[in-house]
Amino acid sequence: MKLTFYGAARMVTGANYLLEGRKTKILIDCGLCQGGSFCDKRNFEPFPYNPKEIDAVLITHSHIDHTGRLPLLYKAGFGGKIFSTRPTKEFSEHLLIDSEHILNKENNSQELYSLEDIDKTMELWDGVRYREKFKIKEFEIEFFDAGHILGSSFIKVSGEDGKSIVFSGDLGNVATPIVKDTEIIPEADYAVIESTYGNRIHEDLEIRKDLLENIAEETIKARGVLLIPAFAMERTQELLYELNELAENGRIPKAPIFIDSPLAIKLTAVYKKYSQNPDYYDKESLDLMKGGDAIFDFPGLKFTLTTEQSKEINDVAAPKIIIAGSGMSQGGRILHHEVRYLPDKKSAILFIGYQANGSLGRQILNGAKKVKILGQEVEVNCKIKNISGYSAHADQKKLVDWLRPARRNLKKVFVVQGEEDQSIPLAQKIIDELAVEAEVPLRGDSFEL
DSSP states (O other), X not given: OEEEEEESSSSSSOOEEEEEOSSOEEEEOOXXXXXXXHHHHXXXXXXXXXXXXXXXXXXXXXXHHHHTTHHHHHHTTOOSEEEEEHXXXXXXXXXXXXXXXXXXXXXTTSOSOOHHHHHHHHHTEEEEOTTOOEEETTEEEEEEEOSSSTTOEEEEEEOTTSOXXXXXXXXXXXXXXXXXXXXXXXXXXXXXXXXXBTXXXXXXHHHHHHHHHHHHHHHHHTTOEEEEEOOTTTHHHHHHHHHHHHHHXXXXXXXXXXXXXXXXXXXXXXXXXXXXXXXXXXXXHHHHHHTTOXXXXXXXXXXXXXXXXXHHGGGSOSSEEEEESOTTSSSSTHHHHHHHHTTOTTOEEEEXXXXXXXXXXXXXXXXXXXXXXXXXXXXXOSEEEEOGGGOSSOBHHHHHXXXXXXXXXXXXXXXXXXXXXXXXXXXXXXXXXXXXXXXXXXXXXXXXX
């Protein structure tokens, strides 16, 4: 087997790995690069391999940095099969349509791909179940629950020569609400592991819930507005889960909570569709829903689907909480709210997810006093808050612990999906703690396995 890294090498986004056998070529993920003009340029570059020669694509989960170039792959001649879990397929269609709208708006002189390309891509897509082995020519494939978002997977690929490799995709945080915990890694010769937070230790879940309670209470009592730029996928649903719990137990003062994201509303509907399925939901969530608790709906929560409904939020007096996309403030309705409330000293903006280099969210989080939004220069006077424990990504401890059961057979671990200040320390930690060879590849690096 030969493995080549064409994306997410020494950076977080743009996952794209080519695995070649004697007669087979498969891709693992095919994502967009995200974060500033550098990525805008890279996304339009031709693929460094011939898409017509690719037999199949295995998708770990639906986030756009793992799926966002699939329609472009189709457009460039790919006609093979795409495999993922069924929720991942459904989520991906919504996310790709949203991405097409944003990309074509940002690059109005150049179209990356069209809605028709997305439709044709979805026709190539098959849903599979966890631990359901299947063959792609000489490769045997098996998906396992990564515990990152609903339907997320890590994938084991085994060759006819007896060698095997596991691709982690994105691994979930410890005991994340809603989804089941990450499955134990199976035995393998090689592993490709993410490192988004490869040099960080997260706050535990109770601490993050307490922080959310304190920030919400402080902002509401000040009669301000709490802005939460949130990824429409998983982060919004986790927030709903915990705000529901805080509201039901009287732990935060009453204030209207707005989900101002058409995409988040559509994705939440998919969450509801699978809400009775034990393949995807953890026992606690299933028990709550069986007991009649609508974990994605509670008094005071308002979903604003249309543009008109979104504008009407301005007419609702503070205090209020507004959850809107995008999670890095790179687009979406959050921008309009930021223009309005970033200058307000009584208000606060709370970041609960990764902010890529070059993103507006990273600028605000780093303490910029003025930022440019929608062509306007906006003063940042509001309070800046951050809760790292809301990450759906594993921290360093969990990443190392996940590899631990396979350490006796692992010949080498490739560390990807992290900036160098995260990926290099994780590689060293793997070497020191597990006594397994680890390397942080560069884009374009190839390895004979």
